[in-house]
Amino acid sequence: MTAQVGAELLAGLREVLGPGGVLTDPADTAPYATDWRRLYQGRTAAVLRPANTREVAFCVASCAASGVAIVPQGGNTSMVGGAVPSEDGRQVVLSLSRMRRVRAIDPVDMTMEAEAGLTLKEAQDAADAAGAKLPLSISSEGTATIGGVLATNAGGNNTVRYGNARDMVLGLEVVLADGQVINALRRLHKDNTGYCLRQLFVGSEGTLGIITAAVLKLRPRLAEVELALCAVPDEASALTLFSRVRGQDAGALQAFEYMSATGMDFVLRHIPGAVLPLAAPAPHYALVELGSPRAGAGLRAALESVLAEALEAGEITDAVIAESGAQRAAIWKLREEHAEAQKREGASVKNDVSVPVSRVPELIVRASAACRALIPGARPVAFGHMGDGNIHMNLQQPPDMDPTAFLARGHEVMEAVNEVVRDLDGSFSAEHGVGRLKPDMLAEWRGGAELDVMRRIKAALDPAGLLNPGKVLPPG
Amino acid sequence: MTAQVGAELLAGLREVLGPGGVLTDPADTAPYATDWRRLYQGRTAAVLRPANTREVAFCVASCAASGVAIVPQGGNTSMVGGAVPSEDGRQVVLSLSRMRRVRAIDPVDMTMEAEAGLTLKEAQDAADAAGAKLPLSISSEGTATIGGVLATNAGGNNTVRYGNARDMVLGLEVVLADGQVINALRRLHKDNTGYCLRQLFVGSEGTLGIITAAVLKLRPRLAEVELALCAVPDEASALTLFSRVRGQDAGALQAFEYMSATGMDFVLRHIPGAVLPLAAPAPHYALVELGSPRAGAGLRAALESVLAEALEAGEITDAVIAESGAQRAAIWKLREEHAEAQKREGASVKNDVSVPVSRVPELIVRASAACRALIPGARPVAFGHMGDGNIHMNLQQPPDMDPTAFLARGHEVMEAVNEVVRDLDGSFSAEHGVGRLKPDMLAEWRGGAELDVMRRIKAALDPAGLLNPGKVLPPG
Numbered sequence: 001m002t003a004q005v006g007a008e009l010l011a012g013l014r015e016v017l018g019p020g021g022v023l024t025d026p027a028d029t030a031p032y033a034t035d036w037r038r039l040y041q042g043r044t045a046a047v048l049r050p051a052n053t054r055e056v057a058f059c060v061a062s063c064a065a066s067g068v069a070i071v072p073q074g075g076n077t078s079m080v081g082g083a084v085p086s087e088d089g090r091q092v093v094l095s096l097s098r099m100r101r102v103r104a105i106d107p108v109d110m111t112m113e114a115e116a117g118l119t120l121k122e123a124q125d126a127a128d129a130a131g132a133k134l135p136l137s138i139s140s141e142g143t144a145t146i147g148g149v150l151a152t153n154a155g156g157n158n159t160v161r162y163g164n165a166r167d168m169v170l171g172l173e174v175v176l177a178d179g180q181v182i183n184a185l186r187r188l189h190k191d192n193t194g195y196c197l198r199q200l201f202v203g204s205e206g207t208l209g210i211i212t213a214a215v216l217k218l219r220p221r222l223a224e225v226e227l228a229l230c231a232v233p234d235e236a237s238a239l240t241l242f243s244r245v246r247g248q249d250a251g252a253l254q255a256f257e258y259m260s261a262t263g264m265d266f267v268l269r270h271i272p273g274a275v276l277p278l279a280a281p282a283p284h285y286a287l288v289e290l291g292s293p294r295a296g297a298g299l300r301a302a303l304e305s306v307l308a309e310a311l312e313a314g315e316i317t318d319a320v321i322a323e324s325g326a327q328r329a330a331i332w333k334l335r336e337e338h339a340e341a342q343k344r345e346g347a348s349v350k351n352d353v354s355v356p357v358s359r360v361p362e363l364i365v366r367a368s369a370a371c372r373a374l375i376p377g378a379r380p381v382a383f384g385h386m387g388d389g390n391i392h393m394n395l396q397q398p399p400d401m402d403p404t405a406f407l408a409r410g411h412e413v414m415e416a417v418n419e420v421v422r423d424l425d426g427s428f429s430a431e432h433g434v435g436r437l438k439p440d441m442l443a444e445w446r447g448g449a450e451l452d453v454m455r456r457i458k459a460a461l462d463p464a465g466l467l468n469p470g471k472v473l474p475p476g
Numbered sequence: 477m478t479a480q481v482g483a484e485l486l487a488g489l490r491e492v493l494g495p496g497g498v499l500t501d502p503a504d505t506a507p508y509a510t511d512w513r514r515l516y517q518g519r520t521a522a523v524l525r526p527a528n529t530r531e532v533a534f535c536v537a538s539c540a541a542s543g544v545a546i547v548p549q550g551g552n553t554s555m556v557g558g559a560v561p562s563e564d565g566r567q568v569v570l571s572l573s574r575m576r577r578v579r580a581i582d583p584v585d586m587t588m589e590a591e592a593g594l595t596l597k598e599a600q601d602a603a604d605a606a607g608a609k610l611p612l613s614i615s616s617e618g619t620a621t622i623g624g625v626l627a628t629n630a631g632g633n634n635t636v637r638y639g640n641a642r643d644m645v646l647g648l649e650v651v652l653a654d655g656q657v658i659n660a661l662r663r664l665h666k667d668n669t670g671y672c673l674r675q676l677f678v679g680s681e682g683t684l685g686i687i688t689a690a691v692l693k694l695r696p697r698l699a700e701v702e703l704a705l706c707a708v709p710d711e712a713s714a715l716t717l718f719s720r721v722r723g724q725d726a727g728a729l730q731a732f733e734y735m736s737a738t739g740m741d742f743v744l745r746h747i748p749g750a751v752l753p754l755a756a757p758a759p760h761y762a763l764v765e766l767g768s769p770r771a772g773a774g775l776r777a778a779l780e781s782v783l784a785e786a787l788e789a790g791e792i793t794d795a796v797i798a799e800s801g802a803q804r805a806a807i808w809k810l811r812e813e814h815a816e817a818q819k820r821e822g823a824s825v826k827n828d829v830s831v832p833v834s835r836v837p838e839l840i841v842r843a844s845a846a847c848r849a850l851i852p853g854a855r856p857v858a859f860g861h862m863g864d865g866n867i868h869m870n871l872q873q874p875p876d877m878d879p880t881a882f883l884a885r886g887h888e889v890m891e892a893v894n895e896v897v898r899d900l901d902g903s904f905s906a907e908h909g910v911g912r913l914k915p916d917m918l919a920e921w922r923g924g925a926e927l928d929v930m931r932r933i934k935a936a937l938d939p940a941g942l943l944n945p946g947k948v949l950p951p952g
Contacts, residue, residue, distance in 0.1 A: 106832070106834055108715070108719055108833060108834035109832045109833045109834045109865075110722075110833070111832070152668065153668050153672070155666050155668075159665065159666065160665075163643075164666065166672065166675075167639075167643065176925060176929070180924075180925040180928065181925060182925045182926050182929065183925075184926060186901065186903065187832040187901065188830045188831070188832065188865060188902065188903050188906070189635065189636075189830070189833070189864040189865055189866070190631050190635065190640065190830045190861070190864050190865065190866045190903070190906035190907050191830060191903040191905070191906065192628065192629050192631075192679055192903075192905050192906065192907055192908065192909040192910070193903055193904065193905050193909075193910060193914075193917075193918055193921065193922055194910060194918050194922055194926070194927070194930050194948055194949070195676060195679065195680055195684070195929075195930045195933055195934075195948075196629070196642065196675050196676065196678065196679050196680075197926060197929055197930070199642075199672050199675035199676070200671060200672065200675070200676055200933075202672065203668055203671065203672050204671055204672075208671070220722060220723050239584070243584055246586075246696060247696050247769060248769065248770050249768060249769060249770040249773065251727035251728055251768060251769070252727055252770075292725060292727060293723060293724065293725060293727070294724050294725040294728075294778060297725065297774075297778075298773075298774055302770065302773075354664045354665070354666045354667060355664070356582070356585045356587070356663040356664065357584060357585045357586070357665070358582055358584035358585045385666070388665040388666050389585075389664060389665055389666065390665070390666045425662065425663065426664065427662065427664050427666070427667040427668075427669055428669065429667070429668050429669050430664075430666035430667065430668065431666050431668055432668065433668040433669075434668070434669060434670060438669075441669075442669055442670050445669065446669055446670055448656075449652060449656040449657060449658045449659075450658055450660060450670070450673060451670070452656065453652070453658065453671075453673055453937065454670050454671045454673070456936040456937060457671060457676075457933060457936055457937075459936065460932040460933055460935065460936035461929065461932060461933075472670055472671075473670070
């Protein structure tokens with residue numbers, strides 16, 4: 001059991017962090033205690049806002065000395081309640097929001113050293129200003145922070161080319177549970193000197209240490225981008241199209257997104273300005289994007305040729321290639337607004353799952369059927385990163401059902417989808433992580449030796465269990 | 477202190493592994509007890525050769541019950557004595573050489589599941605037969621095994637494009653120190669479900685668990701490859717050329733290797749058939765390779781254009797583009813035969829170091845000067861993976877010096893180079909790892925919080941210290 005937050009602890013923290021560094025007024029702390037999906041309503045006695053790594057270390061050491069638990073928080077955009085404190089008010093929130101400096105950018109090394117509280121968007125912009133590209137892109141990038149995207153190993157739209165957040169990290173600065181600081185902000189592409197600690201902290205959701213800064217790999221800025229929206233007759237054809245495009249130029253393929261007719265219909269009905277740039281609606285859609293840092297790379301011709309082949313083979317029935325940046329943005333908007341359109345259509349249950357790429361069509365077909373069987377009239381909205389095997393296998397309420405009654409069956413829905421996912425050798429969480437929502441699933445899916453090793457590592461690095469308790473690992 | 481290997485343990489192992497599974501005759505075990513560089517002459521009471529994962533688990537559990545230490549071994553091609561047993565004969569060698577199956581290849585998922593004892597070359601060939609590419613390439617690939625390249629996070633010639641071995645691993649099967657088996661052979665590109673254990677075992681050099689199989693990411697086979705050898709006036713120009721080529725098409729650049737005049741001269745003098753395809757020798761050389769899975773990607777024109785720009789800018793003084801596969805092989809041979817040519821030229825000290833890419837020129841200049849100052853007449857042979865910041869900063873004996881006397885100063889040479897590397901924020905081991913050669917350097921360079929966490933992880937996963945003792949971590 002962790003300790004209550006005492007007045008003495010807060011006084012000590014105020015002395016070092018200053019009055020603005022320690023929020024205790026409930027009106028100030030409340031926004032930090034609820035997740036944006038409103039799955040959890042936590043409480044916290046204090047929000048700590050250290051301004052630098054030294055202050056983070058001081059906060060952690062002080063709390064450790066008092067036995068007080070800490071919930072690290074970046075942009076608080078977790079989909080699984082990963083950054084909210086518990087309801088008992090015993091956990092303090094440590095917000096990295098004041099640590100938002102770009103410490104260095106080197107366009108020759110193609111690296112950026114950024115602090116944890118910088119938003120992903122700010123980091124992208126800084127890279128761009130230096131003539132480079134930080135190729136991580138997620139819907140919440142205006143709010144999500146570097147620390148958060150690393151702690152959760154964020155994915156997004158371009159992982160098919162660049163990998164997840166984990167693949168962009170060269171170096172890390174981490175405050176450990178006892179207040180020690182790991183300074184491993186190395187800018188090295190090769191460094192085989194002992195255990196790869198950075199990859200242990202990345203994706204550990206703040207339960208093993210608090211990431212305070214990172215060295216990120218950058219890429220050359222793109223000179224050519226080509227984007228197509230394709231009408232696809234069935235799920236299997238979408239996969240065949242993916243293989244075809246990847247086989248033609250895997251080095252240029254930077255997004256391959258799948259959308260169903262249902263989701264597209266929601267977007268077209270609810271989102272102002274959304275227009276389908278094809279002659280007629282289709283049962284399925286694929287969004288294909290190529291990019292190259294080389295002007296004159298011939299991507300337009302390459303895309304036209306691969307789409308012509310796909311049309312010939314019957315894998316697509318129609319396609320449009322964006323003619324301008326504005327058209328590209330308009331097509332991307334059809335994909336990006338899926339979450340908002342679902343919200344406007346009513347209640348929905350979200351399911352971020354993955355399977356081997358070859359099994360995506362079967363996943364969509366079988367999980368959709370399972371959802372319809374569970375709740376007649378409910379509407380599956382499958383969309384997402386087909387090229388990574390990562391589908392948001394969401395379910396929209398039946399039009400005439402009470403939203404609350406529908407949401408009450410959320411766990412059943414997740415279980416029904418998960419049963420299919422498991423049968424296809426997939427995972428119950430592709431990019432959203434475990435957080436507070438899914439530790440039970442972790443126990444069920446990763447039990448045995450894997451969970452045993454995770455527990456031993458947690459005990460080794462945070463023996464008192466003070467870092468983000470209740471997240472990731474199920475109760476022991 | 478670990479236990480002696482007893483007759484009872486060996487009898488129990490023979491019962492399960494069969495007589496061919498347990499070698500005890502010194503004539504049979506000796507080859508397993510010496511590293512190929514002949515830095516270490518170990519002894520072992522037994523070499524265990526389990527045929528499958530179940531047998532590996534049995535070996536480990538049996539040894540653990542007897543308190544006997546195990547040295548896991550793949551192709552035994554470590555550059556740092558990472559796979560040799562100690563001199564006291566108390567450590568058994570566990571060779572994965574009988575586990576060499578390709579369990580599955582899926583050209584849609586672009587994954588291969590391979591057992592640890594398969595050689596890297598065999599794995600490459602299996603991928604090729606399936607129309608795909610396993611893009612990891614190292615000089616020892618005919619002997620080095622999948623288990624070994626993963627345990628040591630091997631690098632090689634194509635990391636500038638595809639990353640290190642760690643970047644190719646989706647799933648792992650690992651036998652833990654207590655004989656438990658982690659079966660995490662997942663084929664998922666996104667799977668955020670708890671701590672990233674696979675990246676902890678990758679690069680841990682067999683000290684945390686024994687890798688028995690892996691799921692590897694494959695890439696599309698290349699349809700176009702273009703290779704150039706360039707004459708470069710100085711170290712800084714080589715770096716500028718690298719930035720130029722990367723900026724033009726980072727997605728196609730798959731090798732950027734640096735060579736000095738000294739190393740090239742050794743190759744031309746000692747390697748039969750080696751011919752310089754340029755009009756005249758140069759002070760420095762760069763090897764640039766582009767590749768694309770797309771036929772008609774226009775790489776030839778792209779390479780010609782970037783080299784013309786570089787010539788114009790004075791970054792190169794001459795260049796030749798290979799006109800055939802045979803010419804490509806001949807150019808690559810000039811690079812690949814550096815190690816052999818050095819051996820024929822006499823004794824040399826090897827130094828596998830890395831620095832931020834932007835600092836490679838300074839590394840070569842300063843470390844070469846430091847070596848010359850330390851041993852007058854000694855000849856620096858700098859070459860390697862400039863695009864990764866990884867230079868083999870080797871030193872060749874003075875022609876008239878006694879080789880043994882020269883090698884006796886090996887540690888001094890490493891220290892002199894390391895002093896420069898450290899000043900440039902580099903690393904004492906880029907791709908060769910720590911093994912038995914460099915635990916002292918690990919203590920010196922990674923001491924404090926990093927080493928503390930490594931030790932805690934080691935204690936959590938191998939509390940009795942029975943897995944590859946004496947490697948990676950310095951004595952506690």
